[in-house]
Amino acid sequence: MIKKTTRDSILSVLKAGLRINSKLYSILKKYNISEQQFNILRILRGRKNKPSNLITLQERMVHKMSNTTRLVDKLIRKKYVRRTLCKTNRRKIEIFITDKGLEVLSLIDPIIDKNEELLAVNLSEEEKKQLIYLSNKLAI
Amino acid sequence: MIKKTTRDSILSVLKAGLRINSKLYSILKKYNISEQQFNILRILRGRKNKPSNLITLQERMVHKMSNTTRLVDKLIRKKYVRRTLCKTNRRKIEIFITDKGLEVLSLIDPIIDKNEELLAVNLSEEEKKQLIYLSNKLAI
DNA sequence: ATTATATATTTGTTATGACGAATATTGTTT
DNA sequence: AAACAATATTCGTCATAACAAATATATAAT
Numbered sequence: 001m002i003k004k005t006t007r008d009s010i011l012s013v014l015k016a017g018l019r020i021n022s023k024l025y026s027i028l029k030k031y032n033i034s035e036q037q038f039n040i041l042r043i044l045r046g047r048k049n050k051p052s053n054l055i056t057l058q059e060r061m062v063h064k065m066s067n068t069t070r071l072v073d074k075l076i077r078k079k080y081v082r083r084t085l086c087k088t089n090r091r092k093i094e095i096f097i098t099d100k101g102l103e104v105l106s107l108i109d110p111i112i113d114k115n116e117e118l119l120a121v122n123l124s125e126e127e128k129k130q131l132i133y134l135s136n137k138l139a140i
Numbered sequence: 141m142i143k144k145t146t147r148d149s150i151l152s153v154l155k156a157g158l159r160i161n162s163k164l165y166s167i168l169k170k171y172n173i174s175e176q177q178f179n180i181l182r183i184l185r186g187r188k189n190k191p192s193n194l195i196t197l198q199e200r201m202v203h204k205m206s207n208t209t210r211l212v213d214k215l216i217r218k219k220y221v222r223r224t225l226c227k228t229n230r231r232k233i234e235i236f237i238t239d240k241g242l243e244v245l246s247l248i249d250p251i252i253d254k255n256e257e258l259l260a261v262n263l264s265e266e267e268k269k270q271l272i273y274l275s276n277k278l279a280i
Numbered sequence: 281a282t283t284a285t286a287t288a289t290t291t292g293t294t295a296t297g298a299c300g301a302a303t304a305t306t307g308t309t310t
Numbered sequence: 311a312a313a314c315a316a317t318a319t320t321c322g323t324c325a326t327a328a329c330a331a332a333t334a335t336a337t338a339a340t
Contacts, residue, residue, distance in 0.1 A: 002253040006260045009268040010160055012275040015202060017157020019279035020150055029328095034296075054319060062155060067297070069320055074295095091305045091318040113142040120146045122277040128149040131274040135152040137262040138271065139159035174326080194289060207327075209290055214325095231288040231335045 013138055020119060027115060031108055033078075036063055036071055041080060041105055044097035051094030053086070080104060153278055160259060167255060171248055173218075176203050176211055181220060181245055184237035191234030193226070220244060 021035070028038050043060045044052055054068045061068075072095060075081040080101035086092035097105075120128060161175070168178050183200045184192055194208045201208075212235060215221040220241030226232035237245075260268060 002257060003265075005265060005268040005272065006257055007253075009260055009263065009271045009275075010256050011202070012272045013153060013156050014160050016153050016275040016278045017161075018203065020154050021157075023279060036296090055317090062151070063158060063297095067299095067320090070296085086318095089306075089318085093319070113147075116150050117142060117146055119279040120149055122280070123149065123274065125143075125145060127274055127277070128145040130270065131149045131278065132145070132152045134263065134267055134271040134274065135149075135156040137267070138156045139163060139259045140262070176326085195287090203327095207290090207329095210326085226288095229288085229336075233289070 009138070013135060023115060023119060024112065027111055028108070031104065033104070033108075034071075034074075036061065037075055037080075038108065039063065040068075040071060040075060041097060041101055044081060044095065045102060045105060049096070051084075051086070051096055053092045053094060057095070075101070149278070153275060163255060163259060164252065167251055168248070171244065173244070173248075174211075174214075176201065177215055177220075178248070179203065180208075180211060180215060181237060181241055184221060184235065185242060185245060189236070191224075191226070191236055193232045193234060197235070215241070 025035055028035055033041075039062050040057055043057055047056075054072070057072075058068050072081060072083060076083060078100075079098060082096050082098055084094050084096075086094050123131065165175055168175055173181075179202050180197055183197055187196075194212070197212075198208050212221060212223060216223060218240075219238060221235055221237050224234050224236075226234050263271065
């Protein structure tokens with residue numbers, strides 16, 4: 001018989017994750033950008049001018065691998081990223097964030113930050129550290 | 141400037157939630173049942189023989205409201221639930237779990253339980269309680 | 281009674297996720 | 311070099327999520 005605390009700890013984290021997800025999602029929606037697209041833009045910015053290929057992106061994405069090809073397609077259509085063929089290895093593509101992509105990020109970032117602060121407002125600094133520690137030990 | 145602990149606490153919980161999700165999903169997939177369908181079946185079982193309508197289900201579902209009508213459709217096709225019209229209020233439908241639905245639950249339950257225990261294996265009883273407390277304070 | 285409003289469900293549409301197959305290129309083995 | 315395996319990406323398909331609109335019934339207001 002499974003312990004109630006076991007089940008509840010998993011359920012609590014699952015639900016908290018869903019609440020976070022839906023909050024961030026509702027913000028990004030206004031900018032006509034999906035969470036995963038946002039995630040890709042942030043990864044690209046983080047890599048400065050180093051090019052990224054699809055596998056690099058997939059590895060670093062928060063969410064499960066979806067269809068990164070098509071996610072990038074959508075970002076290209078919005079002119080937030082550009083894609084070129086890798087010259088040394090023609091199987092690879094190289095993906096860069098554009099100035100327009102950086103702009104939209106700088107627009108969204110402070111709003112996400114503010115909301116993340118709101119999401120965590122009930123936790124003290126010590127509690128946040130504890131939560132990081134504990135949730136990292138869950139489900140690995 | 142947002143604190144690293146704030147951002148990390150949210151990211152850790154988000155990722156832990158995704159890990160839980162993907163673990164449970166991969167189990168249920170083998171039984172050709174989605175998480176949300178499983179969730180509905182458990183809710184129905186929990187309500188014994190009391191009928192449930194769509195709104196009851198929606199309120200209790202862990203995941204965001206998807207399309208409950210169609211989820212129930214799929215469960216009916218598998219003969220795990222049945223649906224009748226409410227006699228006193230013809231806007232409502234009444235949904236019940238069938239014996240076949242109960243059977244499939246009793247098949248899956250122990251496997252889910254075992255995996256939930258595995259997911260939480262690195263946490264002590266005290267830590268689980270702490271995690272429940274902290275994650276419930278996040279994102280509300 | 282007629283109109284308006286609220287409730288409960290269903291349906292249509294678009295976008296995305298999951299996953300496997302297909303294609304192209306590169307690297308390795310014989 | 312030919313055959314084969316490994317790597318990187320793209321494409322096809324189906325299921326589901328998100329959301330809006332439509333439909334049907336019930337309740338309330340005039």
